[in-house]
Amino acid sequence: MAEIVTRKEVAELAGVSEATVSRVFNDVGPMKEQTRLRVLQAAKTLNYHPNAIAQSFARRRSGNLGVVLPYVPKVHIFSTYYFSEVLSGIGEQVKASGYDMLLKFRVPGEESDYSSIFRSQKVDACVILGATDTPSERAELKKLEDGGFPFCLINQHMSGERFNEVDADHEEGSYRAVRYLLDLGYRDIAFLSGSPEFSNSGDRLRGYMQAMREAGLLPADAKAPGDLPAHLYYEGNYSRTSGMKAASAMHPHLSRIEAVFASNDRMAIGLMQGLREYGHVPGRDYAIVGYDDSEAARVTDPPLTSVAVPFYEMGRLAAERVLRRIGVGNDGGGASDSFRLKLETKLVVRQSCRILR
Amino acid sequence: MAEIVTRKEVAELAGVSEATVSRVFNDVGPMKEQTRLRVLQAAKTLNYHPNAIAQSFARRRSGNLGVVLPYVPKVHIFSTYYFSEVLSGIGEQVKASGYDMLLKFRVPGEESDYSSIFRSQKVDACVILGATDTPSERAELKKLEDGGFPFCLINQHMSGERFNEVDADHEEGSYRAVRYLLDLGYRDIAFLSGSPEFSNSGDRLRGYMQAMREAGLLPADAKAPGDLPAHLYYEGNYSRTSGMKAASAMHPHLSRIEAVFASNDRMAIGLMQGLREYGHVPGRDYAIVGYDDSEAARVTDPPLTSVAVPFYEMGRLAAERVLRRIGVGNDGGGASDSFRLKLETKLVVRQSCRILR
DNA sequence: CAAATAAATGTACGCGCGTTCATTATCTCA
DNA sequence: TGAGATAATGAACGCGCGTACATTTATTTG
Structure with missing residues (x-):
């Protein structure tokens, strides 16, 4: 091993005191x-x-x-695109701020998970990905907040709390996606939801329902999944496999489905694959819109119309804002000045919806 | 902020000395x-x-x-299957070993890049992704080795050195992919290479050429790209876009090309897209094999036959082996006991090569 | 039961640095 | 030129912990 050089030796060689060396550096x-x-x-x-x-x-x-990620097996399930982009964004900002980036994988069973991250003092702040809205996680996050530890959730909103959050406007994004389908003349539009424990799953549902209500396709008071016709609502967990499973459930009803809005690209792709096995071809027999605008959306057949989310920018912003909070403490006000950013999404039109009719 | 509790207070409350508290913990x-x-x-x-x-x-x-990642301007490097998988594997092992994972993005211009990572003492060992075989990088890595810092390269071999490496047998994988095409009866098989500064680009080339030589399609002494017919050799940089560009170059020669072996899936996908614009449909007008067996290979049309690489396991192994080296130092022998692991790849057959002829 | 041994705990120091406070060198202005 | 201000530097301490060594207490042995 290389011997460790300390400021003491530098001080001696330079003929100054250690303090001076410190000052110089x-x-x-x-x-x-x-x-x-x-x-x-x-x-x-x-x-x-x-x-x-x-x-x-x-x-x-x-x-x-600190960057908290869902535990490893889960990462494979989630769109890696999402994590990749967010991580890149965080990485960019972290470097610009002279910080380093410590990855932490959440452990399912571990109770005091979040708090321990800070108590060990190994991170000054952290960004949390893939948090879920469950009572235990809420409690954990609240403890963090009470401790005055700066943290920020990405892509997850906890209603009723004042956590720092950087999110995208998924409700608006979904609304526009469905409006797009409606404007093309479709009426029987099914919705393929993701796991309900993520707030943005609900956001998408709300956007979908609002568009459908406005089009007069749903009663004005329709709010919950239960309020819509069973053949229009399907649920997966954001994995491609769950999309394929949804295909089986959807298949018997296809005569009454003209279009599908899927909550992410991977499920959309799985669904397309699954339905194809039943002979239903996307872009011909039904229209489909995905979500995330991942790379995969560009390579499917037909290319998938999808909602683009600025994941990279979300990561960058979250890091920037939470790093800015380090040191200021929460002495005079606590969460009173917490931030909640909501970025715009954008519909990217490709060929998966153009049907000659 | 929560007040910091130290072992001193614990010792007092428990009525023991601080050392005892330390011992307990x-x-x-x-x-x-x-x-x-x-x-x-x-x-x-x-x-x-x-x-x-x-x-x-x-x-x-x-x-x-430490996990060193390449810095690619504008390119969100994580967006690739390769990095995601390797990182997950490292994450898994790191957690099992009670370590944390510090991400470092390489900075292009920065000279003493690698060394500084260790000198700051913020990491005890590191795993290097996306290293390239250039004189300056070699020099940097040698400095690391001389310093006795444990590190491990992933997916990159530096011939002539004795660096720790975890690699996949890309030569064998490529050989088998091309053999597969040959066995299907194809003779005019083009090769789409990736960036030459990665050792495994050369590995793939060697595998390809060996198979072609054995089939009598190349002279026995053919070794370099220059030794093969110009219409069979193309070069990209592993991006989808570069695959599309290759399509333009390949197009005029398509009458003399029956099959293509692409060095990764992304280029294969770009190539397929590009050629499709010229009316050439993969799986019908030509056969194609990709590399990596990424998720994208499953969703193309037709699904892409590809070479699966155990990226996750490579990451895990690299982390495990390099962590094991911490502390042992290199006192008696230095790199004499360095390791070089080469994992097996596997051909995953899908539909991109079955042409009726 | 005393001596020898082992177990259990305490004392004290240093890791390399940032930083406060004290001290000394240098400059300013009358 | 000398007093006061300011710039420049040094001395000393503590951050919280691991650990070598010293000390005390319990256990074994002859």
Whole structure:
């Protein structure tokens, strides 16, 4: 192993005190340019680099942004596209802010999961992906908040709380997707939902129902899945397989379904594959719109019309805002100045809906 | 902020010395069960959790595994199947080993990039993804090795060096893919290569050429790309777009091309899209095999025959082996006991090659 | 039962750095 | 030129923990 060079040795070689070396490297206080150069020269000679751990220790700040991910097997299930993009965005911002990025995979059974992340002091703030709206998770997050730990949820809203959140406007996005189908003249539009424990699953449902209500296709008071005809509502878990399963459920009713709005691309793709086995061809026998505008949407046959979500930007923003909160503490106000950002989505039209009729 | 509870307060409450508290939490030395319980009880009462940074500092070990990722401007690198899978594998192992995972994005211009990662002492070992075989990178890696820092390359071989590596047998995988095409009766098989700065691009080329030589379709001494007919060799950079570009180059020669072996799925998909615009339909007008067996291979039309690579396992193994090396140092032998793992690939047959002829 | 041994716990130090406070060198202006 | 202001530097401490070593207490042995 390379011997560890400390500031002490640098100080000796430069003929100054350790404090001065520290000052040079932290650029604090006034100092003679000559001294500065002498120290830097000595440091270079000895190949000195400050020990980041010791710095963290002395500063009582780790310099790490934690990124909490659902536990590994789950990541495979979720659209990796989503995580990839968000992670890239966070990575970009983290680098710009001079932080490092510490990945934490959530462990299903572990109770005090979130809190322990902070108590160990290994991260100064964190961004949480794939949180679910369950009582236990809510409780955990509340503990974090009470502890004054800066954190931010991505793509998940906890109604009634004042957590920091960066989300996309999935309700609007879904509304527009369905409106698009309606404007094309479709009436019998089915909805393929994702897992209900994510807030944005509900967002999509609401957007869908609003569009359908406005078109007079649903009663004005229709709100819950139960309020719509059974043959128009299907539920999956965002995986491609669950989309294929939905195909079996949907198949008997296809004579009464003209179009489908799927809650993400992977389910849409699974559904298309599944229905194809029954001889139903997307873009010919039915129209379909996906969600996420993942890469996969570009390579299906026909290419899938989908709702683009600015995942990268969401990750970047979440990191930026939560890092900004480090140190300020929550002394005078706590969550009073929490932020909740909601980014715009965009419908990307491809060929999966153009049917000659 | 929650006040920080230290072992001192725990010691006081439990009526023992600080050292004893330490022992309880590190499970070292013999101790009375009664004392142990008393300490744990006190810790629980005070909600004490050891400060990970302080531990790292005292132990002179960070408890972090660094994961170095390439920085690709504008390209969201995570968006690829490869990185997602490898990262998941690393994440799995890292958790099992009680480590944390620190992500580092390489910065193009930064010279002492690799070394600085270790000098800051923020990671105890690291896994390097997307390394390229260039003189400057080699030099950097050599410095790491000389410093005795444990690191491991994934999916990249540096011939002539004794770096730790976890790779897949891409030569064998490519050989088998091309053999598969040959066995189906194809003779005019084109090769779409990826960027040459990755060793496994060369691996694929070698596998391809060996199969072609064995089939008597190339001279026995054909080795370099220049040794094969120009209309059979194309080069991209692993992106879908580069595959589409290859389509333009390939198109004029299609009458003399029966099949294509593409170096990854994304290029294969781009190529299929591009050729389709010229009216050439994969699986009908030509056969095609991709590489990686990514999710996208399952959703193309026709589904893409591809070579599956155990990326997840590669990540897991790399992490496991490199973590095992922490602390052992390289005192007696240095890289003499370096490891080089080469995992098996597997051809996954789908419909992109069955042409009626 | 005393001596030898083992178990259990306490004392004390240092890890490398940031930082406060004290001290010394340098400058400003009358 | 000398007093006061300011710039520049040094001395010293503590961050929270692991651990070597010293000390005390319990157990075994002859």
